[in-house]
Amino acid sequence: MTNQPNIRPTILVTNDDGYYAGGLRKLISIVRKFGKVIVVAGEQSMSGMGHAITIKTPLRVKTVAKEPDYEEYICNGTPVDCVKLGEQVVIGGKPDLVVSGINHGSNASINVIYSGTMAAVIEACIDGIPAVGFSLCDYSHKADFSHVDRFVEQLVSGVLKNGLKQGVCLNVNIPPLPSVPIKGIRVCRQANARWVEEFDSRQDPRGVDYHWLTGRFENDDLSEETDQWALDNGYVSVVPVHYDLTAYSMIDEIKKWNLK
Amino acid sequence: MTNQPNIRPTILVTNDDGYYAGGLRKLISIVRKFGKVIVVAGEQSMSGMGHAITIKTPLRVKTVAKEPDYEEYICNGTPVDCVKLGEQVVIGGKPDLVVSGINHGSNASINVIYSGTMAAVIEACIDGIPAVGFSLCDYSHKADFSHVDRFVEQLVSGVLKNGLKQGVCLNVNIPPLPSVPIKGIRVCRQANARWVEEFDSRQDPRGVDYHWLTGRFENDDLSEETDQWALDNGYVSVVPVHYDLTAYSMIDEIKKWNLK
Numbered sequence: 001m002t003n004q005p006n007i008r009p010t011i012l013v014t015n016d017d018g019y020y021a022g023g024l025r026k027l028i029s030i031v032r033k034f035g036k037v038i039v040v041a042g043e044q045s046m047s048g049m050g051h052a053i054t055i056k057t058p059l060r061v062k063t064v065a066k067e068p069d070y071e072e073y074i075c076n077g078t079p080v081d082c083v084k085l086g087e088q089v090v091i092g093g094k095p096d097l098v099v100s101g102i103n104h105g106s107n108a109s110i111n112v113i114y115s116g117t118m119a120a121v122i123e124a125c126i127d128g129i130p131a132v133g134f135s136l137c138d139y140s141h142k143a144d145f146s147h148v149d150r151f152v153e154q155l156v157s158g159v160l161k162n163g164l165k166q167g168v169c170l171n172v173n174i175p176p177l178p179s180v181p182i183k184g185i186r187v188c189r190q191a192n193a194r195w196v197e198e199f200d201s202r203q204d205p206r207g208v209d210y211h212w213l214t215g216r217f218e219n220d221d222l223s224e225e226t227d228q229w230a231l232d233n234g235y236v237s238v239v240p241v242h243y244d245l246t247a248y249s250m251i252d253e254i255k256k257w258n259l260k
Numbered sequence: 261m262t263n264q265p266n267i268r269p270t271i272l273v274t275n276d277d278g279y280y281a282g283g284l285r286k287l288i289s290i291v292r293k294f295g296k297v298i299v300v301a302g303e304q305s306m307s308g309m310g311h312a313i314t315i316k317t318p319l320r321v322k323t324v325a326k327e328p329d330y331e332e333y334i335c336n337g338t339p340v341d342c343v344k345l346g347e348q349v350v351i352g353g354k355p356d357l358v359v360s361g362i363n364h365g366s367n368a369s370i371n372v373i374y375s376g377t378m379a380a381v382i383e384a385c386i387d388g389i390p391a392v393g394f395s396l397c398d399y400s401h402k403a404d405f406s407h408v409d410r411f412v413e414q415l416v417s418g419v420l421k422n423g424l425k426q427g428v429c430l431n432v433n434i435p436p437l438p439s440v441p442i443k444g445i446r447v448c449r450q451a452n453a454r455w456v457e458e459f460d461s462r463q464d465p466r467g468v469d470y471h472w473l474t475g476r477f478e479n480d481d482l483s484e485e486t487d488q489w490a491l492d493n494g495y496v497s498v499v500p501v502h503y504d505l506t507a508y509s510m511i512d513e514i515k516k517w518n519l520k
Contacts (some may be wrong), residue, residue, distance in 0.1 A: 050311030050340075051373050058462075058470035080310075080374075081473070084457045087470055092467050095494045110386060113311050113503055114340075126370060158517045167452065168507045172512075184517035189506040192427065199343045210318035211349055211459075213341070238519065240510035243373055246449040247428045250500035254430075257418045259445035259498065 004111065008069075009035035009096035009160060010028040012124070014082040016103065016116030018045040019064070019074045023102035026145040027134060030152045031099055032070065034160065038095065039064075039072040040086040041081065047105070051118040051123070052078045061085055079120035097160060098124035101134035102152070104143050108135070108173040108227040108237055109219065118171055120183050123171035125203045130159050130168065137231055138176035148174050151185060164240075171239045175231050186235040191226035193219035269295035269356035269420060272384070274342040276363065276376030278305040279324070279334045283362035286405040287394060290412045291359055292330065294420065299324075300331040302339065302345040307365070309376040312338045318509075321345055339380035347387065348506065357420060358384035361394035362412070364403050368395070368433040368487040368497055369451040369479065378431055382503050385429035390419050392429065397491055398436035408434050411445060411496045424494070424500075431499045435491050446495040451486035455480035 010030050015024040018039035031037055040061070046052075052150050054077050065072040075085055079100065087094060103117040112118050117133045124131035134157055136143055155172055164170070171190075175182055204210055227237035242247040271291050275284040279301035291297055300321070308313075315335050325332040335345055339360065347354060363377040372378045377393045384391035392415055396403055415432055424430070431450075435442055455475040464470055479488050487497035 045316075048313045048315045050309070050313070050379065051499040052310045053308045053374055053473060055473055058472050059459075060468070060470050084473065085471065087460070088457050089417055089461065097417075110503070111504065112505055113382065113386070114313055119310065122373065135386050149337045149376045150373070154519050158519060162517060165507075165510060165513075166369075168510050171505075185313055185507075185516045187511050187519070189508065189511065190504055192504065197348050198346050199319075199345070201349065208320070210320050210346065212318050213313060213315055213344065238514060239505075240507040241505045242507035243370070243505070244450055244452065245431075245499075245503070245505075247425075247500040247502035250425060250428050251447050251449065254418075254447045254498060254500055257422060259414050259418060259447070 009192055010091065011035045011037050011079065012086045012095040012098045013039045014041055014079055014086065014100050014120050016046045016049060016079045018042050021104060022143065023104050023136060023145060026148065027099060027102045027108040027152065030149055031156055034156055036069050038086060038090060040082045040090055041074055042082060043074050043076055046078050046116045048114050049078045050114050051080055051119040053080050054078060059085060061089055079116035080123045083120050083123045093127050094127065098129050098131040098135065102145060102148060103135035104141065106135055106137040106173055107133060107171060108231055109193040109197065112171055112190060112241065121169045122241065125167065126243060128166060130164045132159055133171050135173045136176055137173060144177045147177055147182065154185065168240050168242050172229055172240050173227060173237045176233060182236060183234045187232040187235055188227040188230050188237045188239050189225050190218055190239050191228035192221040193217060193228060268427050270351065271295045272346045272355040272358045272362050272494060273297055273299045274301055274337040274339055274346065274380045276306045276309060278302050281364060282403065283364050283396060283405060286408065287359060290409055291416055294416055296329050298346060298350060299375045300342040300350055301334055302342060303336055306338050306376045308374050309338045310374050311340055311379040313322060314341050321349055322482045340374035340383045343380050343383040354387065354389050358389050358391040359394065359416065362405060362408060363401040364401060365394035366397040366433055367393060367431060368397055368491055369453040370455065372431055372501065381429045382501065385427065386500065386503060388426060390424045392419055393431050395433045396436060397433060404437045407437055407442065414445065427502050428500050432503045433457050433487060433491055435494060442496060443494045446490040446497055448487040448490050448497045448499050449485050450499050451479055451488035452481040453477060453488060480499055
């Protein structure tokens, strides 16, 4: 019997902007230094898909690349589907790490709720796999990712070395260029902000109304402990995230309602 | 100046099974006793849509009914879109209460993460509106809702009377018939269970693989404090839910990683 100290970790990579996104390519290039990389990404952009899963149509997976240290697949599913397919259909087991992103646009604060990038991470976390989501606070398709390497590397390295407690994953957001020099990394809590909807209502050529969802970000939670403060002040934010949505502080209060 | 003690609350009703679902019709019939009801539901079933929003296509709203105490609209959006459209396009302000469901199928335990029903509730909660999601633990389209009235009424009445703390909403699950007589209502925490995926993989007539997402529910969290225990033992479960996903217990631990 020999030890096998040089076995490299298997890292599953996905995102919600689609397989062609610059942020995904950047993330792949960084994590290939750490292990065997298996990419399962969507054919289409799935921004704003939240934790959606595909149950009404069948899923299909196409092989794009299959090398000893690198495999790439595209599918017709959501980011959560990508993780499920990656585990069950592609790998046939659990990877050592799941990374998602790098998202084009912030997933800090309330954005975590709507984010397909973070839904993939939470899905891996439910399955007991250490997982990290990375986002750059720049929505442009041509966003500049040239400054992100050292932050992504530290986080990937930190998670591979320290692990994460069962039920906890990480939401990492990086300020956009030209916010350099970035001051460093801050571990934070999720800011309690929200989007205020402002539908852009129009009429089609037949005179029928239609509505485009738009909105503006409104943040009254200005604490220095929040991810939004960190980003606004030139720091990379790291929020440990869990999927137990129980508001424990309200349990005793609702018990007093005397429901029966 | 006169007091207006008799103004009835405005209640926005939505769901994720579509406007034609029996569970929605049941919920409407119950909440009409409590106030003016405005229904905004999807044209299609949106089960498993999680917190998805529609940003790549425009939204359309059609008027089905418009009476003094009752309005009904259908739209082409997700459950979260229904809430946003209800507030901004239909009402032009905030309703006094949002109720969602009654879902055909459990949203207890980890199902809350995938649930369109609960995403609509959480969206309302983000907007500062008291909100409750109702689900019956029976996935059938023909599910029997005849035993739910007294539980829905108690919860709607309790929320209208007591309010809910900002940032907290309710996830209510009801055992299916024939689990009667139901023993009562229990206020619980979310059980830490998960779905184990089991893709049903097939070949189409052209010989190309495709995969149907299926799975089985696996629960190792057997505490009597959980929603799953309550349901398994004949109780209606009520879990207070919030949208702050921060895993506070991990903040100090990750700070020790010395990220910079």
